[in-house]
Amino acid sequence: MSSGGGNYRNETHRNSNPSKPALKNKSLSTVGASSGIRKSSPGSLGGGGAAKDDAGVPGRVRVAVRLRPRNAEESVADADFVDCVELQPEFKRLKLRKNNWDTDTYEFDDMLTEFASQKRVYEVVAKPVVESVLEGYNGTVMAYGQTGTGKTYTLGRLGEEDTADRGIIVRAMEDILADVSLETDSVSVSYLQLYMESLQDLLDPTNDNISIVEDPKSGDVSLPGATLVEIRNQQSFLELLRLGEAHRYAANTRLNTESSRSHALLMVHVKRSVKGGDLAHSSQNGNTTNTAKSLRPTLVRKAKLVVVDLAGSERIDKSGSEGHTLEEAKSINLSLSALGKCINALAENSAHVPVRDSKLTRLLRDSFGGTARTSLVITIGPSPRHRGETASTIMFGQRAMKVENMLKLKEEFDYKSLARKLDIQLDQLIMEHEREQKAFEDEIERLTTDAQNQISEAERNYANAMEKERLKYQKEYMESIKKLEEKWMMNQQKQGERKDQMASTAEEVAELKRLLNKEISLRKAAEEEVNNLESQIAQLKISEASANSEVLKLRKMLEDEAYQKEKLEGEISTLQTQLLRLNFEADETRRRLDLGGAPRKVPGSLESLISQARPQVNDLENGEKATIANLFEQVGLQKILSLLEAEDADVRVHAVKVVANLAAEESNQQKIVEAGGLKSLLALLGSSEDETIHRVAAGAIANLAMNETNQELIMSEGGISLLSITAANAEDPQTLRMVAGAIANLCGNDKFQNKLRGEGGIKALLGMVKCGHPDVLAQVARGIANFAKCESRASTQGNKTGRSLLIEDGALLWIVQNANNEASPIQRHIELALCHLAQHEVNAKDMITGGALWELVRISRDCSREDIRNLAHRTLTSSPTFLAELRRLRIDY
Ligand code: ADP
Ligand code: MG
Numbered sequence: 001m002s003s004g005g006g007n008y009r010n011e012t013h014r015n016s017n018p019s020k021p022a023l024k025n026k027s028l029s030t031v032g033a034s035s036g037i038r039k040s041s042p043g044s045l046g047g048g049g050a051a052k053d054d055a056g057v058p059g060r061v062r063v064a065v066r067l068r069p070r071n072a073e074e075s076v077a078d079a080d081f082v083d084c085v086e087l088q089p090e091f092k093r094l095k096l097r098k099n100n101w102d103t104d105t106y107e108f109d110d111m112l113t114e115f116a117s118q119k120r121v122y123e124v125v126a127k128p129v130v131e132s133v134l135e136g137y138n139g140t141v142m143a144y145g146q147t148g149t150g151k152t153y154t155l156g157r158l159g160e161e162d163t164a165d166r167g168i169i170v171r172a173m174e175d176i177l178a179d180v181s182l183e184t185d186s187v188s189v190s191y192l193q194l195y196m197e198s199l200q201d202l203l204d205p206t207n208d209n210i211s212i213v214e215d216p217k218s219g220d221v222s223l224p225g226a227t228l229v230e231i232r233n234q235q236s237f238l239e240l241l242r243l244g245e246a247h248r249y250a251a252n253t254r255l256n257t258e259s260s261r262s263h264a265l266l267m268v269h270v271k272r273s274v275k276g277g278d279l280a281h282s283s284q285n286g287n288t289t290n291t292a293k294s295l296r297p298t299l300v301r302k303a304k305l306v307v308v309d310l311a312g313s314e315r316i317d318k319s320g321s322e323g324h325t326l327e328e329a330k331s332i333n334l335s336l337s338a339l340g341k342c343i344n345a346l347a348e349n350s351a352h353v354p355v356r357d358s359k360l361t362r363l364l365r366d367s368f369g370g371t372a373r374t375s376l377v378i379t380i381g382p383s384p385r386h387r388g389e390t391a392s393t394i395m396f397g398q399r400a401m402k403v404e405n406m407l408k409l410k411e412e413f414d415y416k417s418l419a420r421k422l423d424i425q426l427d428q429l430i431m432e433h434e435r436e437q438k439a440f441e442d443e444i445e446r447l448t449t450d451a452q453n454q455i456s457e458a459e460r461n462y463a464n465a466m467e468k469e470r471l472k473y474q475k476e477y478m479e480s481i482k483k484l485e486e487k488w489m490m491n492q493q494k495q496g497e498r499k500d501q502m503a504s505t506a507e508e509v510a511e512l513k514r515l516l517n518k519e520i521s522l523r524k525a526a527e528e529e530v531n532n533l534e535s536q537i538a539q540l541k542i543s544e545a546s547a548n549s550e551v552l553k554l555r556k557m558l559e560d561e562a563y564q565k566e567k568l569e570g571e572i573s574t575l576q577t578q579l580l581r582l583n584f585e586a587d588e589t590r591r592r593l594d595l596g597g598a599p600r601k602v603p604g605s606l607e608s609l610i611s612q613a614r615p616q617v618n619d620l621e622n623g624e625k626a627t628i629a630n631l632f633e634q635v636g637l638q639k640i641l642s643l644l645e646a647e648d649a650d651v652r653v654h655a656v657k658v659v660a661n662l663a664a665e666e667s668n669q670q671k672i673v674e675a676g677g678l679k680s681l682l683a684l685l686g687s688s689e690d691e692t693i694h695r696v697a698a699g700a701i702a703n704l705a706m707n708e709t710n711q712e713l714i715m716s717e718g719g720i721s722l723l724s725i726t727a728a729n730a731e732d733p734q735t736l737r738m739v740a741g742a743i744a745n746l747c748g749n750d751k752f753q754n755k756l757r758g759e760g761g762i763k764a765l766l767g768m769v770k771c772g773h774p775d776v777l778a779q780v781a782r783g784i785a786n787f788a789k790c791e792s793r794a795s796t797q798g799n800k801t802g803r804s805l806l807i808e809d810g811a812l813l814w815i816v817q818n819a820n821n822e823a824s825p826i827q828r829h830i831e832l833a834l835c836h837l838a839q840h841e842v843n844a845k846d847m848i849t850g851g852a853l854w855e856l857v858r859i860s861r862d863c864s865r866e867d868i869r870n871l872a873h874r875t876l877t878s879s880p881t882f883l884a885e886l887r888r889l890r891i892d893y
Contacts, residue, residue: 056408061374063397064110064125065094068150068381083382084390087111096391097384106394109401114382118164121154122171125377129305130172132373133270134179136301136409140308140367141168144396145379146389147260147312154377155309156245156264158238169266169307173237176270176305182232184273189237190226191244193251195262197334197359202244202264203227205251212362219370221363228269241266263335263360264309274299274411297418303410306367311336313396314389335360340396343368347402368400371408376400497890504888515849572648637662637675644680649690656684656693660700669704678704678713685722691735694726698738705745714742715752724764733773740768740776744783750790753805762787762809769814774823781818781829784811788836795840803842806833812850819855828868831859835871844881853885857893 067087070078086095086103089111095103110124129139143151152167159166166174176187191202192210201207203226210225231237244266252258313336338358345353346369353369355361367374378397380390640662643655659677662668672678681697681704688694701719704710714720720743727739743761746752756762765780787806794800806812819834821827837843838856847853860872876882876893886893 056371056406059373059405059407061368061376061400061403061405062109062125062128063376063378063401064112064121065108065394065397066112066116066121066150066154066377066379067114068148068153068379069114070382071148074381074383078383078385081384084384084387085380085382087113089113094394096387096394104391106398108378108397112377118154118157118159118166119171121377122166122168125154125375126168126172127175129373129375130175132407133268133303133305134176134272136272136303136411137407138303138366138370138372138410139305140364140372140374141172141305141377142308142310142364142367142374143377143379144310144313144400145393146314146381146386149379149381149393151309151312151377151379152259154379155307156241158241160238169241170234170238172305172307173231173268174234176268177231177234177237180270180272184275186230186269186271188228188230188269188271189240190223190228190267190269191240192223192226192265192267193248193262194265194335194359194363195251195255195257199223199226199359199363200251201225201227202247202251203229203240205247208251212359214362214365219365221365223267226267231268260312263311265363266307268305268307269302270305271300271302273414274301297413297415299411300414300417301409301411304366304372306364306372308364308367310339313393334358339364339368340399343396343399343403346404347399368403368405370405371410372405373407374403374405500887501890504884507888569648637671637677641672641675641677641680644677644684652684652688653690653692653696656681656696656700660696660703663700663703669707669710673704673707673710673713678710679717682714682717682719682722685726691730691732694730695732695735695738698723698726698735698742702738702742702745705742708749711746711749711752714746715755718759720746720756720759720761720764724760724767727764727768733771733776736768736771736773737775737779740765740779740783744779744786747783748786748790750793753787753790753794753800756787757805757809762806762811766809766811766814769818774826777818777821778823778825778829780814781821781826781833784815785829785833785836788833792836792839795842801842803846804837804840806837807843807846807850812837812846812852816851816855819852820858828865831855831863831865831868831872834859835868835875838872838875838879838882841879841881844879848881848885853882856882857886857891 065087067085070083082097084097086097087093088095092107092109092111094106094108094111096106097103112121112124116124126141129141133139141155143155145151155168157165157167158170173187180187189203193200193202198208199210199212201210207225207227210223213222213224214220215222229240231240248259248262248264252262335358338354338361341357342353342355342361344350355365366372376397378393380393640655640658643651644659646652646655659672659681663672663677663681678701681700684693684697685701688697701714701723705714705719723739723742727736730736730739743756743765746756746761747765749756762784765783768776769780784806788804791800791804791806806815815830815833815837818826819830821830834847834852834855838847838852847856856872856876860869860876863869863872876886883893
């Protein structure tokens with residue numbers, strides 16, 4: 001802070017009167033010697049704190065003089081004397097009478113005469129400072145003067161009786177409160193008394209040793225121990241002042257002192273938020289982002305108004321003389337004289353300002369040589385008796401006027417309140433977060449509960465449904481049971497029959513099991529057979545190739561043979577012609593030798609014989625057998641039979657046909673057999689490959705086989721085998737019919753049962769059914785019926801045991817299949833066969849298994865022939881096995 005030498009000088013010079021005494025002039029000239037704005041120096045009263053780069057506004061300490069009117073005592077005592085001072089307010093000059101002829105003239109910033117109103121004093125001395133404080137500058141209003149000159153009157157009158165009496169303090173607060181906004185700004189007050197270098201809190205008398213704290217950086221002085229009361233209205237402020245006064249009075253009483261011995265300091269802290277923010281500081285930073293703005297702390301101005309009511313200035317000089325203790329005098333002296341020294345130093349731009357010499361100067365470091373706008377009112381009385389004191393006061397004022405302060409805006413960002421605000425925001429966010437979290441947890445819990453409810457409801461529903469279903473089924477079950485019981489009761493009568501059924505069920509099961517096993521073994525056998533065949537096929541394929549080449553070779557040979565045969569046939573026909581000619585010649589010779597008899601007319605040759613017989617053979621059904629018989633007699637049986645072995649096939653064919661025709665006649669049969677015809681026929685079957693020969697020969701054998709003696713011969717000659725082979729090679733149904741007929745005849749012989757079967761007779765019969773021709777089937781059926789009849793007879797006679805050989809050879813299947821054949825001869829034979837088989841218990845099981853039982857039942861019911869029907873019925877009823885099966889099948893019989 002600087003003492004505004006220049007300004008001060010100019011102002012003083014402006015008002016200076018050159019005619020004034022030397023002291024004044026000297027004083028002025030002295031002041032004037034310091035030219036220009038003096039920058040603050042470390043030694044200045046305010047130099048430590050406010051000396052910052054940002055220079056303030058020069059503001060010299062303003063000094064006004066107030067002259068107290070004569071009081072009652074002075075009016076009386078000084079009645080005859082002229083006042084020692086004269087104020088010339090129009091010139092802002094004060095004349096101090098040195099003696100009757102000499103005066104000193106002093107210039108001050110303002111002259112407040114004895115008539116000056118308190119209002120005017122306020123406006124002149126304090127109002128600019130108050131306004132400055134409201135703008136953010138520190139301010140000081142201080143009264144200096146001899147005791148009783150009106151310092152307290154000027155500063156501290158409350159004006160309770162007369163509003164016009166209100167002093168600076170009251171009016172200052174009124175202006176402050178009127179200007180600030182209590183919503184954004186704050187006004188708070190400390191009230192202190194400095195007595196004997198001890199700083200007492202007038203708002204809290206127990207606190208009588210408040211320490212002064214100086215911020216080494218900013219130089220700001222603070223009193224952290226002092227009570228700071230926030231002022232919301234004028235009334236509370238007045239009460240606070242009264243309280244402070246009361247405490248001051250009490251303290252002074254206690255200390256046996258008076259107010260004039262102590263300094264009173266009122267500190268008004270005005271903190272204002274700067275609206276719109278961007279004044280001094282923001283302009284420094286230029287652009288700011290929105291984010292930065294939102295985080296930017298409020299700009300605040302914290303100014304302090306200090307009002308100082310000093311102890312009487314006479315204390316400096318008169319301390320000892322008025323009986324004060326040395327200590328007290330020293331102390332009063334100390335602060336006041338230190339203040340004087342500092343102001344002197346500042347006024348003289350001295351390098352050293354002894355700020356730290358007293359508490360008062362420490363407290364006022366900002367007021368003199370600091371950053372505050374300072375206004376000093378010096379109070380003087382008119383009495384010439386106190387001329388010295390008055391002069392001393394004036395000199396103090398004069399020196400103070402030279403002190404130049406550097407006003408600085410007390411503006412700063414309110415980081416604390418920003419921090420507070422952020423804290424609050426943070427807390428709000430924390431609370432909000434907590435609320436949200438709680439809400440979230442509640443929601444989770446609600447959802448969980450909902451889900452659990454839904455689950456339990458679903459479970460309940462499920463359980464209910466289950467229970468319903470269970471009851472439903474239970475009910476249905478009960479009803480079914482009931483129905484079954486009723487049914488059971490109803491069926492109780494039929495239970496006898498049922499019991500059999502029950503029993504037979506087990507049997508049936510066992511039977512089925514057995515069948516199944518059989519089927520399985522059959523299947524296995526079939527599989528083996530298949531495998532076997534497959535390997536055979538493989539082998540055959542191998543041999544096929546060699547066979548093919550063999551065939552080619554044979555074909556070649558065949559062609560050669562055919563050629564040979566053609567040649568031979570030619571020779572044969574020549575020879576035959578020769579033979580017939582020779583025969584004819586022999587006959588002629590015989591006739592010629594036979595002298596007595598007329599020559600008999602016989603057919604000239606076999607050729608003609610056969611040509612006669614041919615139509616008869618071809619049409620056997622015409623019954624023209626007489627011709628054959630004649631032939632037989634005419635040609636001779638031996639001759640005919642010999643032709644059966646003729647080289648020429650045609651001859652053989654013709655011959656066998658002749659024989660067959662002859663054999664059809666029962667009367668010829670014996671002769672034919674005796675002549676070896678049967679043997680020849682059998683041999684022909686074996687040797688010939690001609691189908692016609694086979695057919696015709698088999699027919700002849702069949703006819704001959706009707707005779708028991710012939711049958712024996714056929715059997716002994718291996719006829720069954722020959723017939724079987726013939727059957728196996730035959731394709732013509734008529735051949736098969738003949739063969740089957742022959743075997744069928746043999747089947748009717750009791751003696752050959754085993755032999756016939758052993759030589760494959762039954763198998764041969766069954767093998768022939770595959771041709772399907774009804775004539776063949778009829779012969780097969782006849783054979784089986786014959787065989788069955790003989791077997792039955794043998795069993796009945798005890799000559800046979802064990803089951804039927806027919807069944808053994810697998811005939812039953814065909815029997816059952818054809819039992820209902822539409823051709824009645826077949827059906828008849830089979831019905832009879834079934835009846836014969838059924839007569840023996842030993843066959844019963846197989847018959848049941850083979851399905852023959854059903855046929856028997858059908859025969860016993862539906863057969864058109866009564867005898868067979870009865871036979872079937874008898875058979876069934878006499879067989880326990882059949883009866884059991886019928887019962888099991890619940891067939892009423
Ligand atoms: P100080 O505080 O300087 O010791 P005071 O303010 O107590 O002096 O004043 C002393 C006396 O003078 C008081 O009775 C006061 O009323 C009176 N007084 C002071 N100044 C004036 C004034 N300007 N007009 C009228 N009376 C005054
Ligand atoms: Mg006073």
